[in-house]
Amino acid sequence: MKIRTRLTLLFTLITAMLLGVYSISIYYSSKEAREKSFYSELQNEAIAKADLFFRSSLPEQEMHKLYKNNTRTLNEVQVAIYDVHKQLVYHDDAKVDYVKETSQMLSQIFQKKKINFFLNDLQVIGMVYQYEGQTYAVTAAAYDQYGYEYLTHLLTISIISFFIILVLIYLAGIFLSKKALSPLTEMVIQIKKITAGKLQLRLKTTKAKDELNELAQNFNGMLERLENSFDSQKHFVSNISHELRTPLSAIITELELASEKDKTKEEYQETIQFALDDARNMVKLSNSLMDLAKASYDPNEISFSEVRLDEVLLESYTKITKENSGYKVSLNIEDSVEEDQLIIQGNEYLLQVAFNNLIDNACKYSPEHTCLIDVSTDSKILTIHFTNTGNAINEEDLKHIFKPFYRSENSKSEKGHGIGLFLTEKIIHLHHAKITVVSEYNETTFKVNFMIS
Template sequence: MKIRTRLTLLFTLITALLLGIYSISIYYSSKEAREKSFYSELQNEAIAKADLFFQSSLPEQEMHQLYKNNNRTLNEVQVAIYSINKELIYHDDAKVDYVKETPEMLSEIFSQKKINFFLDNLQVIGMVYHYNGKSYAVTAAAYDKYGYDFLTHLLTISIIAFISILILIYLAGIFLSKKALYPLSEMVSQIKTITAGKLQLRLKTTGEKKDELNELAQNFNGMLERLENSFDAQKYFVSNISHELRTPLSAIITELELASEKKQTREEYQQTIRYALDDARNMAKLSNSLMDLAKASYDPNEISFSEVRLDEILLESYSKTIRENQEYKVTLNIEDTVEEHQLVIQGNEYLLQVAFNNLIDNACKYSPEHLCSINVKVKTETLHISFINTGIIISQEDLEHIFEPFYRSENSKKEKGYGIGLFLTEKIIHLHNAIIKVTSDDKATVFTVKFTL
């Protein structure tokens, strides 16, 4: 069922419920008011007949005739008067006695002074009437034809109005829901035109409107923009990876083809094997970098974080770097003002070690002395970890692109690399809610990682 139909039916159902409660309450209020009003009329008629009987000189037979004449055109009230001894004194029509008063009923009237009840469709009232110091029991009974006709008419009108209003409400609901959801239908039509090859398309938004649908369109456009950037980055990534993998693979194939096509000396075969091994190691290093990049690209919610000590990770990183590169030199200086608890953060040890390894390797690689100095200090509630090397000066233009994937400056192309390390490092640092900055001048190149305490 479509949302439009569901909203229309729900709106109609709620309206029907409220309208039904209102109509029922009006009907029963009118019914109760009619009942009370007619009892009051019966009481007035009983008093009037009793006054007429006791206080006027009108003969009883003429009163009977008056009752019969009125009864032809009106629902005349039938009145009966009984003495304290329960003897009948007067009755409008004893032959057609509606109430058929019993001694028990008369006793109840004298004891309670006033009673009222229903007798089939008739309403009956019994009351005590006083005249010349004596008490009499007066009963009055009649059928409220006009009252019941009014209730029947009210019920008929209510049912017709209820059905008519529901039909109008349903039609109005269809119109209003269609009008309200028209922008959503337009969005669906626009979304159907967006494919993997048309991610540049966007949903139409109105800057003036601040409703939920406009907000949905803006957020959807934001998602499309992120997807487009992701697709473009993926294409760029695959293109560069293909290029980086093609170079060592081509070298290995060429070397092995040459070795297989002509006879070579033992030394030449060994040299060919060494070249192939170097290219294979480069491919393995590139593969490891790509795996680390994939891990750093996970959803932060999927990466396990725990309490880690940054000084221990730094020690492990520079020990690993020196162990793999004998010519590299690394120094670690942690200022005395840095307290132990300031070195503890919530992080992923493996990813942080990858980031620090890249920064140390990068600093040693481009330093003439292959030296990286690591300084740790606290400044304005922020832990600063600086990786310093004196070597090639990085131009301002290169500094603006240094964290882009596969970007390599002209100065760095003399050394082996793939342009992944710094891009990967920045992603890892950002995953840990930290920032990384780089400065380069004629004195030194400094990469600074800042963790908020």
């Protein structure tokens, strides 16, 4: 069932329930008001008949004639009067006695002073009447024809109105739901046009501040991310294929040349060494790609714990200098830096990968193969500087330095794949930190800022 139909039916059902409760309340209120009103009329009629019987000189036969004449045009109230001995004093029509008063009923009237009840369709009232020191019981009974006709008419009108209003509400619900959900229908049509090859398409948005427009904006944002992800993936696969093809081609070429003719032991060893270098280069590339994949996980899936940045820096310092004996790395932590300021919530492995890349990158492109690490702090920010001397990076290369697989002309003389700095930036951002680079006056500095509490 479509949302439009479901909303219309639900809206109609709720309206029907409310309208039903309202109509039933009106009907039963009118019914109760009619009963009270008619009991009041019976009481007035009983008192009037008793006054007429006791206080006027009108003979009883004339009163009977008056009663019978009235019954021809309307439902006249039938009145009966009894004394304290429960003897009949007066009756409008003893032959047609509606109430048929019993001794028990009369005793109840004298005891309670006033009673009222239904006798089939008749309403009956019994009351005590005082005249010249004597106490009498007066009963009055009649059928409220006009009252019942009014209730029947009210019920008929209510039922007819109920169904007419329901039909109108249902039609109005269809119209309003169609109009309200028309942007959603248009949105569905637009979504069906979006395929893997047409991710550039977007949903139409308006300036309205409603939920549907917000949904369209968020959906467009998702499409934007998907399109960027697809483009990055294509770019990534293309560059990976190129980077892997180069060492593989070199290994194949070297092994083919070695197998074509006999060589000396030294030449074979040289060929093997070249193949090993290319294989190690592929392993390094593979490890970089694995680290990049880990850094690309959802942040919620990466485990974070308390990490001491000085310890991670020392591990990176030790690892880089051990693997590259010609590298010179110095670590300087200012005295103003307190121990608790060096502790952050992070992933130790990923932070070490980022610091390794920054130290290795600084040493690699420094003529002296040196990297100076300075750690300083203010009240809210812990700053780590990775500085090396050498040719400054030009402005154009600085704009693209954190892009994947980007390598400047100056860097192509050194081995690399253009993944390190891109990976480093992702790791730094995962830790809600910021990395910037400044290169001038034959000095290049990468600055990493961590927020501290």
